[in-house]
Amino acid sequence: MTIQQAKIYGKNELTSSPSPELDVAVLLQHITGFDKTHLLLNRDYELTSEQEGDFQSAIERRKTGFPIAYITGHKEFFGLDFYVxxxxxxxxxxxxxxxxxxxxxxxxxxxxxxxxxxxxxxxxxxxxxxxxxxxxxxxxxxxxxxxxxxxxxxxxxxxxxxxxxxxxxxxxxxxxxxxxxxxxxxxxxxxxxxxxxxxxxxxxxxxxxxxxxxxxxxxxxxxxxxxxxxxxxxxxxxxxxxxxxxxxxxxxxxxxxxxxxxxxxxxxxxxxxxxxxxxxxxxxxxxxxxxxxxxxxxxxxxxxxxxxxxxxxxxxxxxxxxxxxxxxxxxxxxxxxxxx
Ligand SMILES: C[S@@+](CC[C@H](N)C(=O)[O-])C[C@H]1O[C@@H](n2cnc3c(N)ncnc32)[C@H](O)[C@@H]1O
Missing domain, CATH: 3.40.50.150 (Vaccinia Virus protein VP39)
Structure with missing residues (x-):
């Protein structure tokens, strides 16, 4: 699965999320370690099988309403990155x-x-x-x-x-x-x-x-x-x-x-x-x-x-x-x- 395919897959799965595109982007950044720009410039990057597995299980958890911050373990507050x-x-x-x-x-x-x-x-x-x-x-x-x-x-x-x-x-x-x-x-x-x-x-x-x-x-x-x-x-x-x-x-x-x-x-x-x-x-x-x-x-x-x-x-x-x-x-x- 490429980054582009992962984006489409994630967006189609997260129909009940108020922000499916953002959710998918944050999850892909977390899983690949790429920043926003790197993610945009590397749409054809092929996820490793481990990354693909992590992404699919993260999407499954998100579908239950589980917050992105708990999946990634991070939340920004007052410009700082908090572990949650x-x-x-x-x-x-x-x-x-x-x-x-x-x-x-x-x-x-x-x-x-x-x-x-x-x-x-x-x-x-x-x-x-x-x-x-x-x-x-x-x-x-x-x-x-x-x-x-x-x-x-x-x-x-x-x-x-x-x-x-x-x-x-x-x-x-x-x-x-x-x-x-x-x-x-x-x-x-x-x-x-x-x-x-x-x-x-x-x-x-x-x-x-x-x-x-x-x-x-x-x-x-x-x-x-x-x-x-x-x-x-x-x-x-x-x-x-x-x-x-x-x-x-x-x-x-x-x-x-x-x-x-x-x-x-x-x-x-x-x-x-x-x-x-x-x-x-x-x-x-x-x-x-x-x-x-x-x-x-x-x-x-x-x-x-x-x-x-x-x-x-x-x-x-x-x-x-x-x-x-x-x-x-x-x-x-x-x-x-x-x-x-
Ligand atoms: C609304 S959260 C606030 C957490 C954090 N300060 C924030 O602003 O995101 C309330 C916190 O109060 C703690 N809490 C609840 N009852 C408490 C009590 N009787 N004494 C001390 N802490 C309590 C909870 O464990 C929780 O961490």
Whole structure:
């Protein structure tokens, strides 16, 4: 089978995909290792029998609704290439706003206090896409402003998720995207991060912390803040916020994303909260964030366009000031921001 024949075959098979041509192109790039241009210029390239087998099985999986990102193991987010598996939500373009707002908040903090080393928590980290994008972009933050020219973008990151499998993916992304990791000793990391080191699921291990030029990254398995001791200057979070009934409906298309990452109508024990507004977990999360923020600390939370206003109310009830809703590129209410 040539590339041209593979394109025709794939397009004819993927009739239920909203983007058959793009799907086929991405799969062929992944399988052959060719880039877009190389693929276009080499239509007569004959796939090896292994490549042809891989392509046909990828098409079969895609026909069930299985996402391209899970087939290739890659998803671009904030200009970076993230490793993804069905253990994590596939990073969505809407979530890039959360990163942009976090960078603005950090820039404000550096401007107010140039020698500070901010502490940032990415609660519900999944693939780590939010914290790691902030880390990569903040490398440039220091050099982007005259006043901050000599600022070393040193940040202490804590990445939290209830799913150990998600944390495995987040750690792998940290190593891939931030370069060679230098693991630190258990004793050192515990002291530096003031993190609970025994009991519960926050068991520390050397792999749970690593340094990348100046910043440190700490990974904690925790049910919201249950196993997280420190307080932070900034908390960013994209928690599960989809109403239960809608989550179940969404998963019928074969997308295979974890229900745990979508369903917002759960309680702290993981059982149904009885609500169907997507705010079951957020009702616990907002006051917990308040408890884990330093004075003047900022909370930025992604929500659905359908429950952003209710979330903003929860921020106010918890005591947050300057509460505002930010809109995404589709003019949808997407993030709620508040200051302690
Ligand atoms: C919507 S996904 C967000 C993933 C990633 N931050 C992103 O933006 O693509 C929500 C994440 O929250 C995690 N999660 C769900 N319930 C949690 C809980 N009670 N405590 C901590 N993390 C939780 C899920 O495992 C999932 O990785």
């Amino acid at each position: 598996t069905p253990d994590v939500l596939i990073p969505k373009p809407d979530t890039e706003l959360l990163v942009e707002l976090a960078l603005d908040a950090l820039e404000d903090k550096f401007r107010a206090k140039p020698d500070m080393i901010p502490t940032v928590c990415d609660m519900c980290t999944g693939s780590g896409c939010v914290a790691l994008s902030i880390a990569k972009a903040s490398e440039k933050l220091a050099g982007s402003n005259e006043q901050l020219e000599n600022q070393r973008a040193e940040i202490k990151f804590t990445l939290v998720d209830i799913s150990e499998k998600a944390l495995v993916v987040a750690r792998k992304n940290a190593e891939r995207l931030l370069g060679t990791s230098e693991t630190m000793s258990r004793k050192g990391s515990d002291e530096r991060n003031n993190v609970q080191s025994s009991g519960g699921r926050a068991k520390q291990s050397p792999e749970n912390t690593f340094r990348f030029p100046l910043s440190t990254f700490h990974f904690i398995r925790s049910n919201l803040f249950e196993n997280v001791l420190p307080t932070f200057d900034l908390i960013v979070t994209n928690p599960p916020y989809v109403p239960h009934s809608e989550s179940v409906e969404l998963l019928k298309d074969g997308r295979s994303e974890p229900l745990l990452a979508l369903d917002g109508d759960v309680d702290l024990d993981g059982k149904p909260s009885g609500s169907d507004d997507g705010l079951g977990l957020i009702r616990h999360l907002v006051p917990q964030c308040w408890e884990h923020l330093n004075r003047n600390g900022v909370l930025i939370m992604e929500t659905g366009e359908y429950n952003a206003e209710e979330t903003a109310e929860l921020f106010k009830q918890a005591g947050f000031r300057n509460v505002r809703i930010e809109y995404d590129m589709n003019e949808m209410m997407r993030d709620v921001v508040g200051v302690k």
